[in-house]
Amino acid sequence: MGIVVRNLTKHFGAFAAVNDVSFEVPSGQLVALLGPSGSGKSTILRIIAGLEPADSGDVELTGEDATNLPVQQRGVGFVFQHYALFRHMSIRQNIAFGLEVQKPRPSKEEIRARVDELLHLVQLHGYADRYPSQLSGGQRQRVALARALAPRPKVLLLDEPFGALDSKVRDELRTWLRKLHDEVHVTSLFVTHDQQEAFEVSDQVVVLNKGKVEQMGPPQALYEMPRSRFVAEFLGSVNVLRPETLLEMNDISDEAPLPLPIPGPAEDASLLVRPHDFEITRHRNGRPAWSARIRRLTPLGGLVRLDLNLLDGTSLHVQLTRERCKELNLVDGEDVFVTPKDVKMFSETKAFVENYVI
Numbered sequence: 001m002g003i004v005v006r007n008l009t010k011h012f013g014a015f016a017a018v019n020d021v022s023f024e025v026p027s028g029q030l031v032a033l034l035g036p037s038g039s040g041k042s043t044i045l046r047i048i049a050g051l052e053p054a055d056s057g058d059v060e061l062t063g064e065d066a067t068n069l070p071v072q073q074r075g076v077g078f079v080f081q082h083y084a085l086f087r088h089m090s091i092r093q094n095i096a097f098g099l100e101v102q103k104p105r106p107s108k109e110e111i112r113a114r115v116d117e118l119l120h121l122v123q124l125h126g127y128a129d130r131y132p133s134q135l136s137g138g139q140r141q142r143v144a145l146a147r148a149l150a151p152r153p154k155v156l157l158l159d160e161p162f163g164a165l166d167s168k169v170r171d172e173l174r175t176w177l178r179k180l181h182d183e184v185h186v187t188s189l190f191v192t193h194d195q196q197e198a199f200e201v202s203d204q205v206v207v208l209n210k211g212k213v214e215q216m217g218p219p220q221a222l223y224e225m226p227r228s229r230f231v232a233e234f235l236g237s238v239n240v241l242r243p244e245t246l247l248e249m250n251d252i253s254d255e256a257p258l259p260l261p262i263p264g265p266a267e268d269a270s271l272l273v274r275p276h277d278f279e280i281t282r283h284r285n286g287r288p289a290w291s292a293r294i295r296r297l298t299p300l301g302g303l304v305r306l307d308l309n310l311l312d313g314t315s316l317h318v319q320l321t322r323e324r325c326k327e328l329n330l331v332d333g334e335d336v337f338v339t340p341k342d343v344k345m346f347s348e349t350k351a352f353v354e355n356y357v358i
């Protein structure tokens with residue numbers, strides 16, 4: 001294992017910012033720590049780095065207990081959103097910094113060769129003698145990454161490294177980081193609050209909520225089999241239906257009710273359906289379906305967003321491909337039939353998730 005975090009807890013006053021957190025980052029993988037603002041991501045990263053002590057719990061780095069090691073001995077590299085470069089040093093000097101302070105100090109030739117190698121790696125050869133103010137935001141974060149990698153850290157910690165950049169540059173840097181990681185394979189933990197960023201960049205995702213791990217797994221597995229309503233909602237747009245809707249809609253359109261068990265009131269259940277998991281038809285075709293009215297139709301490039309109202313007043317957010325929408329020749333205000341094709345049923349009290357494919 002590259003990084004092992006076991007039962008970490010950290011309070012600020014009475015508030016538990018990190019609450020019994022355990023997870024592992026396998027050697028050579030890039031794992032995203034994903035959660036909303038305030039969920040404890042940076043605190044966990046700072047504890048792993050040794051910048052902050054935990055109240056309890058252990059940190060292991062490449063098989064060795066690091067819980068009580070000082071920062072300098074942990075062999076971690078960091079890149080932070082606002083970990084500014086040294087303004088009065090050239091790009092070469094910035095990247096060389098971690099090598100100059102190494103003990104024993106590498107020779108001048110070794111340092112020069114390593115910096116050249118890194119300049120190539122982050123595609124900034126030719127920029128060695130510039131100063132940070134002469135670079136774009138995206139280029140500066142690439143220098144920050146090169147500086148972190150220069151002393152060959154055992155693990156790399158990135159805290160929202162692209163958070164301050166505009167969305168086009170962010171997109172490019174994500175793709176770039178993923179490619180770079182495939183070349184370098186340094187064990188990396190990447191903090192972000194952006195679901196899409198986590199999915200694009202990482203091998204696995206740890207979902208964090210209020211200082212606790214909700215679920216860990218490969219991105220697609222989390223998306224398809226979320227273990228809690230929080231994970232389902234955080235990892236993409238989703239319709240949350242009350243059990244009463246199921247009851248009422250099956251009563252109203254009784255010719256073809258949906259074959260789903262009706263949860264009892266004590267089960268505290270909700271039904272979750274992703275926007276692309278609906279089938280829309282103009283006529284009943286023998287399949288279970290609910291009547292609905294199109295409230296609004298919004299073209300979004302290759303997809304079309306439909307806002308529908310069910311007869312009981314429930315609104316649904318549905319996504320169709322542009323082709324399907326054209327085929328159906330849909331317009332605002334029309335009545336259609338809608339079938340949820342993939343339904344996840346959650347019960348908070350019973351702590352279960354069931355998947356129904358219709």
Ligand code: ADP
Nearest residue numbers: 012013017035036037038039040041042043044
């Ligand atoms: P994230 O990085 O997920 O946004 P943080 O780890 O920065 O979350 O913070 C988690 C919670 O702990 C937040 O509610 C934050 O206000 C609180 N917190 C973080 N650092 C401190 C501190 N030094 N003193 C008091 N509260 C803090």
Ligand code: MG
Nearest residue numbers: 041042043159
């Ligand atoms: Mg943070």
